[in-house]
Amino acid sequence: MPNTLQNQLKQAIQNTIKNPNSQELQNFILDLSSSNQKKEIAKEIYPIAVNLPDISISLYTKAILADLIGKSENSSQFLLKYIIGEFETRDIGNAFQLWEGLIVPSFTKKTSDKCLNDLTNHFKKHLPLTEPNYQTCLGIKQFQKDSLKALMHFKQATVCNPQHWFGYYYMSLIYVFELKNYHAAIKMLQKCFKIESFNNQIGCAKVSSLLGICYGEIGEVNKAIELFNLSIKAYAEDGIVYLQKGFYQLKVKKYSEAIKSFDKCIQIGPDSDSPYLNKINALKKLKRYNGAIEVVTLLEDAKGMTTKHLKRIKLQLIQLKQNIKTILPDEDYSLEFQLDVNTLHPKKTNKKNGQNGIIYQESVLENLLCIKLQKEGILFDQEYEIFENDEYYGKQLAMSKVGILDLLLKEKNTNDLVVLELKKDSGYNTNVVEQTLGYMSWIKQNLAVPKQKVKGLICLYKATPQLLQEASKHDIEVQEYEFHFHKAN
Structure with a gap:
């Protein structure tokens, strides 16, 4: 003194x-x-x-x-x-x-x-x-x-x-x-x-x-x-x-003002995760994913540790950040869709000569489906939207110890959740059913609300009889796609 x-x-x-x-x-x-x-x-x-x-x-x-x-x-x-x-x-x-x-x-x-x-x-x-x-x-x-x-x-x-x-x-x-x-x-x-x-x-x-x-x-x-x-x-x-x-x-939806309020709470106290997590949510709504990732890091520093929950949030933010990129950025294309009862027919008009057949990257199939959902809100004669809440986004959804789900959809008329597993080609055995069931179990335990059903849906080029038989035992729907593209006029 x-x-x-x-x-x-x-x-x-x-x-x-x-x-x-x-x-x-x-x-x-x-x-x-x-x-x-x-x-x-x-x-x-x-x-x-x-x-x-x-x-x-x-x-x-x-x-x-x-x-x-x-x-x-x-x-x-x-x-x-x-x-x-x-x-x-x-x-x-x-x-x-x-x-x-x-x-x-x-x-x-x-x-x-x-x-x-x-x-x-x-x-x-x-x-x-x-x-x-x-x-x-x-x-x-x-x-x-x-x-x-x-x-x-x-x-x-x-x-x-x-x-x-x-x-x-x-x-x-x-x-x-x-x-x-x-x-x-x-x-x-x-x-x-x-x-x-x-x-x-x-x-x-x-x-x-x-x-x-x-x-x-x-x-x-x-x-x-x-x-x-x-x-x-x-x-x-x-x-x-x-x-x-x-x-x-x-x-x-006053996201910018909300961020200022959460910042003030973080500055004053109390020592809680809530202002950080709410700020992350506001930044997500503004698609400011880099800022949201920084807040996760700040929270980890404040806690002096990380947790599985924070790791999962950071991983999802990174995925959301990556999804901002233009779909198929290296190609000059326009897309047009038709949907039959059991078969998805995307017709791709491309400056290159092409062929009919399968898609060689699942991410392309995933992006095509997302574009169709965004434009029409319909897949396989059903109205869907991509699942989203304060913590999770249903595209490339990371699940602890289970894997990464291609798409999690929500039926608009029933509010039921639908696990959509994509496979780019054919010939899959019953393992894909087991994989889908694993995703469904995780969704039931972690995301579904009471009385909300969780359904399974597999989309691939051609299904084997064994796959169809195994899927039917578990009420998992199977859909096939076809892909057509040709030279633009």
Whole structure:
């Protein structure tokens, strides 16, 4: 610690010991800008500060000092005493800020539960059952165990005092996350803004963001984004709000704005995969695959490791990036398709003389099918689309320990998934059926939703009788293609 700071600290301690009413020491600590300075000073001053009267250095400041040097138990106890003081002086807003902002996220569940028990016991000893703060504490205590009992306590708190916005907020949490009753939650939260005592920054931020979730879930996404902005205006240091805002910006396809929100969440915290993964999704929608790959790398660095999930995402992004390339770039061609009942007939008009027959690269067949899907949405007399969700794209779909599937389609009329395995020529034995069944099993376990069927389809030049027989045993459809091209007119 620099000598000047040491001298200032010694002087502040001496003055505080001489005059307990002095705020010099407390102001000195709170005015420090550097977190490293605070940690250094905390180590020196903590043994003295804990014995100083509360009038000279507040319990809140003692809690900060304790927390800086890792004394979580002491820190929680100081904070608890301070919170009790705030409740008793009816500064509910500040008590709420301390409880939600410091006790709940900063300590282990065991420590947090102990604080809650101590707080409840204090109210039980000193307050009547009709006291709203007491009812609120009882509700918080029940929150994780029995949400309906908790709801009863929060409701009782608002009956005891209709101006008790704390109770309305906690009721809304249950309506949103447990009961999914967003309209009821909106009514509760709107009451908070009508209460005169509701002037706390953190409270306004929390209520606004929860209200934003409600409107987002009932489809009023633009209203939700406005409320997230209001929350950020009230308190700009809650990374979760930026994450929520970005999530709903994604829903209305405001991908660039969503990326900015996720970046802000990554900058502030919390330490979570969610902002990274959502940013990757937004970049995918913008087809900025290089940027998405960079975000995967950043997430790996942040975690200090990679995972199978991240490897799979990166592989799929690389595949998507490769699929941007022009199909058959070395040839001057136009394509025209006809489809008979069982046979695909692509007619390729090419400047080169050609012939009828098989395709010598499966990727060419795959690309031709994709072009047809894009133009017509139909293959083999059935309406399909290429499967896509936030994590997977159904072209060259990489499956861990199984292989790479050519195409995963979704039937438009039934929503069923179809595993499409392509073979460029003929003469395949029953191994292709086993391969298709392996893909189908993986899709059922990892991608299919409840009641969604997974079907198999093999497309090749000519099927052997053995293949047709084996495929029929497993209800796997087999289709044959023919390929024709000739000199352009």
